[in-house]
Amino acid sequence: MIIPRKETRILVQGITGKQGTFWTERMQEYGANVVGGVNPKKAGTEHVGVPVYASAAEAQEGVGFDASLMFIPPLGLKAAALDAIEAGAKMILMLTEHVPVHDIMYIMAAAKEAGTQIVGPNTAGGVTVDETFMGFMPAFNQRIFKKGSVGVLSRSGSLGTLLCQNIVSAGYGQTAFVGIGGDPVIGTTTRDALEALDAFPGTEAVVMVGEIGGAMEEDAAEYAKTMSKPVISYIAGGAAPPGKKMGHAGAIVMGDKGTYASKKKALEAAGVNVLSTPVHVGDALKEVLG
């Protein structure tokens, strides 16, 4: 499971912190099915209307959950994620930035064995429009998210938000938004998210927001070739100088690898419409959706 649904039972690890509290409340207002939270120091209490447990394992025994959302600091993430994986989480969404990559790889290996889908780290989260959302996304802002037929995926939360706003202002709306995260090693790749959106009910076109660095967009282009639905893409970082990390650890160009030109070429060869600026997304959707 990459895209959560209305009925998905969500556990929030780190629910009692400032950000955990603020965003859990926004999720609840939106209709997300938050069933509980985790904080070992506050186990047995209630927070924002749901029970707090000492661990994901106890939460599984108590209320039961499908997906876990993590508001956990970088050096605590490995233990929290392993707890959720052992507790049988189907999906874990990791928002945290600056997590040591060796810890991420440990989580990935354990998740793969257990069949847990990891989304992130370093993502702003995901939105299933009019159903649920997980993370830091402005799902409730109707100038940004509106029910429609466009699936959106993005490495960057802020840029993904911008594309969503442009989609709505052009008169369209979304089925779901998948934020995959800006780190070099992430659980759900561009291609994984593209496949999930392609299969998601009601999706008629996909907007794929990428960035320079790595080879994920090139890999996703291979899948785009096989799709019957149109794919529109914007790739950030065409003007970035080589060899510099542009804020995201994953956004760095080494030699001719991970360049804007390489990604644009692969995507266009797969029949993807690569936009020159994000504000052109409305015109591009008009061409394919009318």
Added chain:
Amino acid sequence: MNFEEYASKPLLAESGIKVPKSILVVDADSAATAAKELGPCVVKAQVPTGKRGKAGGIKLADTPDEAHQHATAILGMTIGEFIVEKVLIEEKSDIKREFYAAVLNDPVSKGPVVMFSTEGGMDIEDVAADTPEKLKKHAVDIRHGFSIGDAQALIAGLDLSGAEAGVSETLVKLYAAYITNDAELLEINPLIITGSGDVAALDCKFTLDDSAIKRQQELSTKGTPDKLTELEQMGEDNGIKYIELDGDVCVLANGAGLTMTTMDVVGHHGGKPANFCEIGGEAYTKGTVALKMVLAKPGIKSLVVNFCGAFARCDVMMEGLLNAWDEVKPDIPVFFSIAGTGDEEAIRMLKEKLDMDPLPDMSAACKAAVDAAKGSN
């Protein structure tokens, strides 16, 4: 964070891998003294970049006099974007064969990959491109590690001139050093077999995972910090990602992707960005210092502020910016694009304090900033 050879090799030695004796010096007289102690030696430029040999930064010296001459030539030389300030004087090795070995974080298998090739001493990217069958790879489950059996399987079938046992052990030690030091990349090129059959590391490249610096504090003091400008250093000190560029249109946005895009769209309209400055994520409360930094660069002509709130709230970022406004009094035109979490409040604050409205979208804001920069020329 990159480590130069002199700082990387001790990590191999700590893990039990043999490295030649060496002495780090900063002047030619000390180079000659070191050569006297070591005998025939190699004078190696220490800079955090590759291709040192091709640039003339690595020279053999049979005598202390030769070491003096080479060190004089190499010190002060520019390799890549770096001026050579240190040279490593290393005892000459009796090289019979040169191999390649590395461990790195692999985004595709989402775990460590151990790599080995008999084609050492060359650019490994060329080996991978031209003769991929000569680059052996093993994807590791980091929970279980890399065993001597895994190493033996990796090199099985290769002719290593009788050094198979030594190479397998070295690969296991290399993996251990990679784990201990939170490496993004740990590479030995070349890994040599000496005339007497010993296995030794003649060079080493180590990149520490930047996200692991917080738990590798002591180790990180031995790395080479990125070369930063004064403003970039100010950004780093304040927890803001700031990269100085050579254009005249300043960019201030939230989130890495959005900031890169703002630069791209400035470029799309024919302008040149003066900087990359982002206050997304945890830095979204730092609008005040960000505005000061962006405006401190000489020669700037205009500023585009592009906020698209998700986690970062537009109203909080705007409040920070407006707090700095009276103090810095921007004397260049500023154009805003505002959307997302907290946008209505941010737009209201902008109107109230500066009697300004945002432009209808980011492209319009970037275009206005580019036009303003051109108009002032």
